[in-house]
Amino acid sequence: MAAGAARGKPATIYDVAELAGVSHITVSRFLSGFSGMRAATRERVAAAVAELDYTPNPMGRSLRLQRIDRIAYLADRLDEYGPSQLLLGALSAARARGYILDVVPTGEGVLSVDAAVDLVGRERVAGIVLSGRTEPARSVLTRRAFSVPVVEDFELHVAGTSTPVDEWVGQIAAEHLLAQGHRRVALLEGPAAWAASSSRAGGFRAALARGGGSVLVVETGDWSPRSGYEATTRMLSAGLGDATALGVANDAMALGALSALFDAGIRVPEDLAVIGVDDLPQAAYARPGLSTVAVDHAAEGRHVVDALVDRIEGVAPPGVPSQVPAPLLVVRGSTTRA
Amino acid sequence: MAAGAARGKPATIYDVAELAGVSHITVSRFLSGFSGMRAATRERVAAAVAELDYTPNPMGRSLRLQRIDRIAYLADRLDEYGPSQLLLGALSAARARGYILDVVPTGEGVLSVDAAVDLVGRERVAGIVLSGRTEPARSVLTRRAFSVPVVEDFELHVAGTSTPVDEWVGQIAAEHLLAQGHRRVALLEGPAAWAASSSRAGGFRAALARGGGSVLVVETGDWSPRSGYEATTRMLSAGLGDATALGVANDAMALGALSALFDAGIRVPEDLAVIGVDDLPQAAYARPGLSTVAVDHAAEGRHVVDALVDRIEGVAPPGVPSQVPAPLLVVRGSTTRA
């Protein structure tokens, strides 16, 4: 017991074998849980392992087994809430499955997806996760063929359906606005290069149309509160038509939008209802509270990695990444008068 | 050239050697930039490497060199802005120095620092980064002696000083409130187990006292907007004394506080000035805008990892982690009447 704290060099399998008076292969068998061993031998080996506080050297093991435990995780805009929560879920799933994530932040001023893909293309990774922008990720993918599985977070579907989770998100938001009596709506989208943007917007428009509503004005932001503020200001100066509600692609931009509306003297929700996406921790503490569609990004991250590992280990065939919990409507003051 | 996209198995150094008509060791020398090689040989090897799109197998290399390129990164509350930005900086620094971070989220409902340390203690890592709570991290550290270097993000000092960055942060906030004429102040701290909390609070109190001010009321939150709202509500019901300003340990809680003050009908900054820490992207879009002390968490993360790698590679002696840029005051409406 009580293996001393700091030792010199870590013990090898040969050290254990010598101490136990057996050959290294017997130790190896013990470690892999081989059943055909005499009880006495097993105990001697176990004692030696404990005594030396032996841990297998992962490099020796990886080299012999040709097993790679590294997954490349290329992510855009990790400074945003969604992507960073997604990463968190991915990290814990990877750890649970015995892999380690090689996180490569991509994006403006960091590393282009192209460069990042080149980078991991010449490292040894067991698989690749792409998170964030669809483009240029997609075109890079088709340009380079990978010998390892690749999954994309923007491919996630809602459990039990073939509906991308972000379409679902847009639909929930639209249906809430419809239920509140809104028909003429303004839309503040995310960047066009993100699947999440077009998917949310698509689901939103479709559901709105089904309910007899329509989108009168559209603006685009870059997910940041600043861009939300600025886009809303542009909308206001160009005229909102007679829109009574504003759908925003994420909460961060929605908070910027609320601020712009406040500055312009437009009352929320009386003059204009606002709904966002994400359920940021801050969303409840805007005034009025921001109605939103809560997305479990961490669960998404876990599912993305699980799907990838299944594919790496041959458990699952290539295909649709696994299924994630459905997003949830959270109603607050920005869409309902108290 | 144009090494075909997907090959079967990656080429080994022996494949390259055979193609170039030399021994594998010559290839190895070529790769390590050995100068004593005939130009003709060098070119043949270079051509073979390019032809096969050869990349050295990192496991073989690591095994032979006994080099570990993995750094354990134990972090608490990665869902918060500060820690996650710090991680981002750490990721890019690690990549730049040729290491990969093994990120282990710790905390409630995830993994205790104790368990995480045990975990990485029996993995092979070149070093350990501790981010977040001081306790129980510190006691775990003293209990276990590590054979690898350990750095703590809460040890960072402001460049050119021996002042912990968080003390500096508190001081800047206090001095701003003093300059605005405030003397009687309420304080909303972070969790006691975080060095950032006591450090910020300490710097805040000290600077306030130097300027003839004092802290009348104290409450504690857990960094979240919700806790900021609740702590502020508690303060209000217990009575603020005659405090004219409120210092908050981070922006997220400060946003919750603004919301509680709004709900209670207290005007900001007329009745109570509020200042936070972090400069969250949303801080500028609260109404009034939240005055804050901007901290470059990403730079801190880079410096922490750089300091660790210096120590791992024997470049720097154990001691104070490297120096980070000074925090910056950002004045907005929550402390100044327009």
Place this chain on the structure above:
DNA sequence: GACGCTGATGTTCTCGATAACAAGCGGGTG
């Protein structure tokens, strides 16, 4: 008592890379 079978353990080779030492080959010199 010799044979063969079976169960437990050992020997040797391999994974892909680098280090230490060895060796071939050319030219200059006594």
Place this chain on the structure above:
DNA sequence: CACCCGCTTGTTATCGAGAACATCAGCGTC
């Protein structure tokens, strides 16, 4: 012409683990 030296390249061992095959001991059977 033999020797030596330096430049370049090759041979062999090594890192730590696991797989294939070999071997050894003990036991039952004829």
